[in-house]
Amino acid sequence: xxxxxxxxxxxxxxxxxxxxxxxxxxxxxxxxxxxxxxxxxxxxxxxxxxxxxxxxxxxxxxxxxxxxxxxxxxxxxxxxxxxxxxxxxxxxxxxxxxxxxxxxxxxxxxxxxxxxxxxxxxxxxxxxxxxxxxxxxxxxxxxxxxxxxxxxxxxxxxxxxxxxxxxxxxxxxxxxxxxxxxxxxxxxxxxxxxxxxxxxxxxxxxxxxxxxx
Numbered sequence: 001x002x003x004x005x006x007x008x009x010x011x012x013x014x015x016x017x018x019x020x021x022x023x024x025x026x027x028x029x030x031x032x033x034x035x036x037x038x039x040x041x042x043x044x045x046x047x048x049x050x051x052x053x054x055x056x057x058x059x060x061x062x063x064x065x066x067x068x069x070x071x072x073x074x075x076x077x078x079x080x081x082x083x084x085x086x087x088x089x090x091x092x093x094x095x096x097x098x099x100x101x102x103x104x105x106x107x108x109x110x111x112x113x114x115x116x117x118x119x120x121x122x123x124x125x126x127x128x129x130x131x132x133x134x135x136x137x138x139x140x141x142x143x144x145x146x147x148x149x150x151x152x153x154x155x156x157x158x159x160x161x162x163x164x165x166x167x168x169x170x171x172x173x174x175x176x177x178x179x180x181x182x183x184x185x186x187x188x189x190x191x192x193x194x195x196x197x198x199x200x201x202x203x204x205x206x207x208x209x210x211x212x213x
Contacts, residue, residue: 011042016081022049029053035084051086052211065202067189072109072118076187076205079116085144085178088212090153091185095138095205099129101198107190110140112150114176116184124173125152129200144212147177
């Protein structure tokens with residue numbers, strides 16, 4: 001165990017649902033064991049609420065996800081319990097994909113909502129793949145702008161990409177109140193036409209939670 005991990009392990013540890021009240025732990029830190037890749041995440045009590053201490057990786061794909069998709073397929077999902085997100089927080093994503101085959105109707109969707117159902121939760125940002133044997137690298141960032149809305153603040157970059165289309169909502173996306181409801185970030189791939197032999201491979205998929213002010 002390295003030094004940082006040992007210091008984290010020395011802190012009081014709780015699952016998010018079992019954490020003590022912020023009022024009872026004013027000025028203290030805890031480790032939340034079930035939120036964050038690896039050793040969990042660090043939280044500080046300001047006396048009225050728990051605040052995430054530092055950027056925290058909450059999802060990291062460890063293997064390639066390969067598929068010949070039909071319709072909408074869930075590739076990754078992260079759940080945010082009620083009260084965990086705060087206004088000003090940012091969710092930063094790294095998505096690398098490799099598409100084999102000719103141009104077709106492949107698309108990538110980022111959805112955010114209160115059900116975790118990819119047929120119900122709203123699309124925040126979609127990207128259409130329009131080229132043969134395409135590689136993409138994206139770094140979209142999503143900001144919680146109010147307790148009931150989320151915004152795409154930057155698309156990031158697409159590498160070795162041509163002929164595709166991207167759609168970002170012109171207005172903020174309405175979401176269930178983050179203080180009272182669980183919310184889900186879902187990443188899906190859609191394929192509604194094209195030749196059957198085409199595949200889409202997720203080479204990397206990471207989600208990092210950056211705390212707001």
